[in-house]
Amino acid sequence: MSQTFILDGKTISFADGQTIMQAATQAGVFIPHLCYHPDFKPHGSCKLCTVKVNGRQTASCTMRAIAGMVVESDTPEINAERLALTQMLFVEGNHFCPSCEQSGNCQLQATAYHLGMMSPHFDHFFPNRAVDASHPDVLLDFNRCILCSLCVRASRDVDGKNVFALSGRGIKTHLIVNAKSGQLADTNFTLDDKAAHVCPVGVILKKRRGFAVPIGERTYDKQPISATAKAVAEER
Amino acid sequence: MALNDMHAEGVAGIVDRVVAHYRRDSNNMLQILREVQEACDWIPPEAIDRLQAVLGVPRTKIEGVAGFYSFLYTQPRGKYRILFSDNVTDNMQGNRALMERLCSSLWVEPGKVSEDGLLSIDKTSCTGMCDQGPAMLVNNRAITRLTAARIDEIAELVRNKVPLGEWPADFFQVEDNIRKADIMLDSRLQPGDALRAAHARVPSDGLMSSNMRSWREGLPSGIGGPAAMLDEIKRANLRGRGGAGFITGLKWEACRNAPLKAGQQRFVVCNADEGEPGTFKDRVLLTSYADLVFEGMTAAAYAIGARRGFLYLRGEYRYLLEPLMAVLERRRKEKILGTDILGIPGADFDIEIHLGAGAYICGEESALIESLEGKRGTPRNRPPFPVTNGYLDQPTIVNNVETFAAAALIALNGGEWYASVGTRHSAGTKILSVSGDCERPGLYEYPFGVSIRQVLADCGAQDVQAVQVSGPSGICLSPAEFERTIGFEDIPTAGAFTIFNNSRDMFEVARNYVHFFQHESCGFCTPCRVGTSLLKNLMDKLHNGCGSPYDFAEIEKLNQLLQSMSHCGLGHTACNPVLDTIAKFRPAYERRLAQKDFVPAFDLDQALAAARQMTGRDDPGAHIIKEEFGEDA
Numbered sequence: 001m002s003q004t005f006i007l008d009g010k011t012i013s014f015a016d017g018q019t020i021m022q023a024a025t026q027a028g029v030f031i032p033h034l035c036y037h038p039d040f041k042p043h044g045s046c047k048l049c050t051v052k053v054n055g056r057q058t059a060s061c062t063m064r065a066i067a068g069m070v071v072e073s074d075t076p077e078i079n080a081e082r083l084a085l086t087q088m089l090f091v092e093g094n095h096f097c098p099s100c101e102q103s104g105n106c107q108l109q110a111t112a113y114h115l116g117m118m119s120p121h122f123d124h125f126f127p128n129r130a131v132d133a134s135h136p137d138v139l140l141d142f143n144r145c146i147l148c149s150l151c152v153r154a155s156r157d158v159d160g161k162n163v164f165a166l167s168g169r170g171i172k173t174h175l176i177v178n179a180k181s182g183q184l185a186d187t188n189f190t191l192d193d194k195a196a197h198v199c200p201v202g203v204i205l206k207k208r209r210g211f212a213v214p215i216g217e218r219t220y221d222k223q224p225i226s227a228t229a230k231a232v233a234e235e236r
Numbered sequence: 237m238a239l240n241d242m243h244a245e246g247v248a249g250i251v252d253r254v255v256a257h258y259r260r261d262s263n264n265m266l267q268i269l270r271e272v273q274e275a276c277d278w279i280p281p282e283a284i285d286r287l288q289a290v291l292g293v294p295r296t297k298i299e300g301v302a303g304f305y306s307f308l309y310t311q312p313r314g315k316y317r318i319l320f321s322d323n324v325t326d327n328m329q330g331n332r333a334l335m336e337r338l339c340s341s342l343w344v345e346p347g348k349v350s351e352d353g354l355l356s357i358d359k360t361s362c363t364g365m366c367d368q369g370p371a372m373l374v375n376n377r378a379i380t381r382l383t384a385a386r387i388d389e390i391a392e393l394v395r396n397k398v399p400l401g402e403w404p405a406d407f408f409q410v411e412d413n414i415r416k417a418d419i420m421l422d423s424r425l426q427p428g429d430a431l432r433a434a435h436a437r438v439p440s441d442g443l444m445s446s447n448m449r450s451w452r453e454g455l456p457s458g459i460g461g462p463a464a465m466l467d468e469i470k471r472a473n474l475r476g477r478g479g480a481g482f483i484t485g486l487k488w489e490a491c492r493n494a495p496l497k498a499g500q501q502r503f504v505v506c507n508a509d510e511g512e513p514g515t516f517k518d519r520v521l522l523t524s525y526a527d528l529v530f531e532g533m534t535a536a537a538y539a540i541g542a543r544r545g546f547l548y549l550r551g552e553y554r555y556l557l558e559p560l561m562a563v564l565e566r567r568r569k570e571k572i573l574g575t576d577i578l579g580i581p582g583a584d585f586d587i588e589i590h591l592g593a594g595a596y597i598c599g600e601e602s603a604l605i606e607s608l609e610g611k612r613g614t615p616r617n618r619p620p621f622p623v624t625n626g627y628l629d630q631p632t633i634v635n636n637v638e639t640f641a642a643a644a645l646i647a648l649n650g651g652e653w654y655a656s657v658g659t660r661h662s663a664g665t666k667i668l669s670v671s672g673d674c675e676r677p678g679l680y681e682y683p684f685g686v687s688i689r690q691v692l693a694d695c696g697a698q699d700v701q702a703v704q705v706s707g708p709s710g711i712c713l714s715p716a717e718f719e720r721t722i723g724f725e726d727i728p729t730a731g732a733f734t735i736f737n738n739s740r741d742m743f744e745v746a747r748n749y750v751h752f753f754q755h756e757s758c759g760f761c762t763p764c765r766v767g768t769s770l771l772k773n774l775m776d777k778l779h780n781g782c783g784s785p786y787d788f789a790e791i792e793k794l795n796q797l798l799q800s801m802s803h804c805g806l807g808h809t810a811c812n813p814v815l816d817t818i819a820k821f822r823p824a825y826e827r828r829l830a831q832k833d834f835v836p837a838f839d840l841d842q843a844l845a846a847a848r849q850m851t852g853r854d855d856p857g858a859h860i861i862k863e864e865f866g867e868d869a
């Protein structure tokens with residue numbers, strides 16, 4: 001691993017084929033992200049991870065590192081744009097954090113804190129999205145879906161089941177499940193699926209588990225989301 | 237047998253026939269769904285059951301694709317599915333009143349299906365008939381030059397359930413309207429001549445296409461034609477006509493030099509999605525110059541070493557499918573398409589036509605390739621680019637219809653000849669699709685370098701307030717800029733040239749364009765999916781008289797975000813029409829500012845509209861008048 005690039009003034013080493021995101025995380029540098037997950041092929045859709053490479057903006061989760069490139073990430077300008085994207089995701093869906101089981105473990109919420117979000121800023125869309133409670137073990141609350149497609153990739157690429165997919169277009173894009181009835185109960189989805197454990201927000205929830213860990217003691221209550229990259233670096 | 241089972245069996249029979257026609261290849265999913273719908277009027281759940289079984293693909297994949305395209309229906313939409321083209325030119329020609337007339341005559345609400353399930357009426361993005369609008373599509377057949385009388389006739393035909401095939405033929409007549417022809421529209425190519433010329437040409441001394449390694453696989457060694465063809469394209473200094481203006485020679489060479497893995501091949505794709513509102517020149521080229529286009533594709537295949545090609549034709553031009561297939565068939569008979577072209581052993585190339593289904597984003601080349609592969613048309617992450625990883629991950633060139641037509645002319649007459657037309661940096665001619673406020677809308681072909689003023693004079697435009705060049709994603713020009721010229725040095729264009737006289741409200745023009753982008757955003761990336769909706773809401777807020785200077789700042793902020801964060805060109809340009817018109821036609825906006833300070837978008841009276849509709853009331857007591865609350869309305 002002899003090649004390097006510069007990220008916010010820091011020298012970062014990378015191996016051939018690694019993306020900026022992978023190399024940065026390995027070096028303990030946090031770049032905000034929502035649709036990226038180290039176990040899956042990057043999607044490049046949420047755009048939270050956007051950085052400036054040699055003056056041009058690009059998603060760091062899909063962009064391969066190139067020796068000598070100069071990358072800006074933690075700048076007021078880029079963070080302001082990331083904040084606006086986060087606010088967009090909040091107004092696009094229905095996110096009532098105080099009543100959400102995922103509160104404190106939610107990456108969207110934690111990212112909002114990280115970026116200093118004080119209000120949703122934009123007018124709420126208040127979309128009408130039905131909840132799917134048909135499955136015996138799992139609840140789907142689509143109100144919170146940010147269309148990151150992690151469940152789609154997990155079910156397709158790891159579970160080999162294709163339980164989830166995106167349908168619709170534009171602002172009407174939405175998640176569907178693999179059943180004629182459109183109900184999760186009529187799919188072969190189980191709690192053991194990888195897809196049951198990748199949702200960064202509170203859509204795919206285990207039933208009959210409420211407040212097992214009290215608010216205040218959850219993942220991002222204890223440490224900010226930016227600490228996740230450091231943890232990765234220390235593990236190595 | 238129960239009626240339901242009979243229905244399911246009938247649907248299964250249709251699905252089986254269509255799937256067999258497409259060789260059971262799920263890469264053809266979009267074409268399969270489209271043809272199933274042509275037979276069933278929609279895509280019923282039983283069809284998806286059957287597709288799942290015979291193609292062995294998950295239901296989620298089928299429904300994901302069906303849900304993406306505006307022209308595919310997983311809910312019944314009636315025997316007659318009527319869509320009014322809703323480009324700004326259709327608006328100017330009075331499409332709204334005509335749509336209302338048809339709706340009230342047939343007792344159906346816009347966007348809904350009639351109670352008897354016979355028909356539905358809705359709007360759709362520009363159908364490419366701007367020079368002969370207002371226009372509509374009935375079950376994807378184009379009807380032009382709508383008038384109140386024609387609308388009444390249509391209502392009568394629908395009421396009497398007359399099959400579409402028996403409607404008067406002149407309803408479906410589409411004119412070429414060629415007003416000014418130059419080297420392309422004046423060309424009278426004998427099919428095959430350009431290919432013969434390309435084949436006869438030997439590489440010249442100062443060979444530009446240095447790389448000889450990838451000489452066409454399958455061709456006898458020693459043929460210099462492919463390299464010579466590429467040289468001519470480079471000499472011609474040809475640049476793409478689809479909007480971005482990429483240098484065609486470089487694209488072809490990169491594809492030709494891209495390494496092939498075992499079992500891979502190269503592909504030629506012609507982009508006939510022509511979705512930019514106000515553009516219709518590709519329609520005319522495919523109507524009356526199809527040989528030129530196919531010959532250009534074949535010459536390209538010869539140059540890069542491809543055996544398969546696709547024409548991706550927008551769904552709005554469905555009526556061109558049969559005539560185009562006939563041209564392909566004739567070319568096969570004439571040995572200028574298919575196997576052993578011109579009698580050269582191993583010179584094989586054939587073209588398939590794929591139809592789109594109402595998605596502007598599929599004009600973006602990587603989304604187009606996804607769509608060709610039977611998927612949702614979302615743009616890919618790039619790099620890698622299509623020249624190395626295109627159709628089925630194999631080297632692919634994607635070019636516009638007009639680019640291929642120009643390539644055929646270059647194959648015939650040589651690059652130097654072509655480069656001598658136009659300007660130094662913009663070789664050749666450009667076809668403009670002229671529409672809007674002028675006496676003679678239609679096609680105008682000019683050598684590059686023509687001024688806006690010249691075009692306006694030629695088409696008989698008077699009292700001009702503004703010209704939108706290259707559609708909503710292009711640029712809006714005010715009279716002070718009419719000396720500027722068409723060309724890559726100044727104003728590049730994909731061809732749309734839409735004229736607005738002084739009676740037009742430029743704010744409403746921009747609002748129409750913003751609605752277009754919102755409707756056509758593919759929804760893949762956050763900034764464009766949510767941002768175009770926010771922008772639309774802001775423009776509607778201004779339209780409703782609730783705007784304030786604060787909203788300008790918001791628009792500016794959204795523009796920044798869309799430009800820097802969006803995944804593709806649609807998002808990058810979605811704010812252009814608003815920014816241009818704010819800068820150049822500010823009074824049109826200022827008239828709409830109710831206050832100097834912030835005004836909420838929320839309108840109490842409007843919020844009661846649903847209640848009014850439910851109770852059937854519209855009396856004064858069912859309204860809240862702003863004055864009552866001491867506001868200055």
Ligand SMILES: Cc1cc2nc3c(=O)[nH]c(=O)nc-3n(C[C@H](O)[C@H](O)[C@H](O)COP(=O)(O)O)c2cc1C
Pocket residue numbers: 475476477478479480481482507508509510511512596597598599600601602634635636637639804805806
């Ligand atoms: C949103 C969007 C829509 C596009 N639509 C079209 C189109 O309808 N036709 C077209 O030829 N190019 C279209 N393009 C450009 C294509 O991506 C591509 O650049 C072009 O087909 C390349 O051909 P050319 O080099 O011959 O111009 C579009 C691009 C974007 C970003």
Ligand code: SF4
Pocket residue numbers: 144145146147148149150151152175198199200201203204
């Ligand atoms: S359900 Fe969760 S994982 Fe799946 S797309 Fe929505 S937010 Fe992403």
Ligand code: SF4
Pocket residue numbers: 597614615756757758759760761762764765802803804805806807808
């Ligand atoms: S910019 Fe718009 S059209 Fe392009 S990928 Fe993003 S959502 Fe889709």
Ligand code: FES
Pocket residue numbers: 032033034035036043044045046047048049050059060061062
């Ligand atoms: S994390 Fe890179 S685009 Fe979502």
